[in-house]
Amino acid sequence: MISFDGSAREVCLTRRIRTNTPLQALTLLNDSTYWDLSVKLAQNLLQDKTLSLEQKIGKGYALATGHPINEQKTKALQQLYASSYQKLNKEKEKYWACYQILFTENKARNWQLLLSSPMPY
């Protein structure tokens, strides 16, 4: 809260001062809470079979920002997805932790079996 200029509640504030620091960026990128939230969001999106990849990206963006996405932004995020997927697929052992969280519902499943089967897109 302090990183995001939350009040200490000792005095009245008419308005929170708005700051923009690299510490806020680091919190949003690496704080385990945000990591857990983003993983859950990704799991939910990936498991929705009714939407295409572009639609999934659009839904995720809207849920996170409250704004609708546009075509160019979808493209930028799609590129990230494609390059990350390629990496994950090529070096499954190295990225096992990511793979496990995103693509398996049951963490106790036999990972040898998983590694041999194709990854869902």
Place this chain on the structure above:
Amino acid sequence: MGMMALGSVLDGCNLFSGSNADDSLVSNPLSPRSPHFQGKAKSVIFLHMAGAPSQLEMFDYKPELQKMDGLDCPDSFIQGKKFAFIRGVPKLLGPQANFKQYGQSGLWLSDNLPHFQQVIDDVTILKAVNTDQFNHAPAQLLMHCGTPRLGRPSMGSWVTYGLGSENSNLPGFVVLTSGGRNPDAGKSIWGSGFLPSVYQGVQCRSEGDPVLFLEDPNGFDRDMRKASIEAINNVNELSYKEYKDPEILARISQYEMAFKMQIAVPDVMSIADEPAYIHEMYGTKPGEESFANNALLARKLVEKGVRFVQLFDWGWDSHGTGEDTALDKGFIGKCLQTDKAVSALLLDLKQRGLLEETLVVWGGEFGRTPMQENRDGKQNSFKGRDHHSDAFSMWMAGGGIKGGFSYGETDPIGYNAIDGKVSVYDIQATILKQLGFDHEQLTYQFQGRPFRLTDVFGKPIDPIIA
């Protein structure tokens, strides 16, 4: 390109407005820039003792006041004046410390500062600094933002706006606090006001890790982190094209900075790696919040090219309402906590050849009265002084300032400035001058007029410049 950037600084144009907006997407707002002329100092370390340390027990020796200890304060001093807490007629309080002369310069120093004796020949003491604010928050705002009101950029923001930063992997303006609390004026005294928020002070933690969340989550490597930040920034750039909000550009810079800090910070901000003799010299307490830790961090940051480092230490408000705020108890503790580290900082900078290019400034937001505080007309149970704006002491060292010099004098009881009176704006103008700026020309267009740190006041204190 460099001349255009310099031109825009001199004219006070917004760096992010107008048709240059798209260019700024590629240029870095914190890239190093040249000042108006060659300055002696490249960096500033500002040590602010929040609460206002008592100059009469540290730097301003008043033997006359000692002789008048316990007498009623003469009417001429208090008539028509308003005090924070003093009511009616207070009694004069003699210095609660012994003073002696030290160093080749023979400057007077109290025995509360045993370590400072070693560095006295490197500092200029200003004894007649004057302010017009006698409450903490407005006075701190005046000292750091040039106005007792909220909303204006702080000194560090002006400096990084004008000069950028030498090290693009670290923030240009870092703030470290100690003493258990933030200063009364809060984060606004290191805020960016109306300047783009990329110039604000980045407050690092004083306990444990200075910066949290540097490590990527388990299983995430640097390439993926870089790719994800690039994607976030791409999306933000597209948003900027839509909305033209300059804060989006600041957000993009900060994400890039965050990525670079992940590598650079653990190196710079880990004091555990320092040799034992350095720890001994500063008196550091690794893992705990301490002024000494912050002082050592300040040296390390400045060594790596950070432009402006500000340390705030809370707890100097010696009213005498309790033991903590008593001049013969709590205050002595505060001196003990900080004296060694401050002196070590100056020695350390000197030994590394950094002192000539680093301007170190020390002071509070005002001073303390020569009278014993009598809150609500009753004498406080402990020895203490009320807030005093007419004259107080600060010192400066390095960055082209004279060493072993004293400027300004107060009357025999230390109430008014009688010679060499300088204002808070003069202090600010001097700091900017040593960095290479004409304080009247470092401006930013806002609300229809060019603003500057010193507003419409201030003159550099030339007699203290070497």
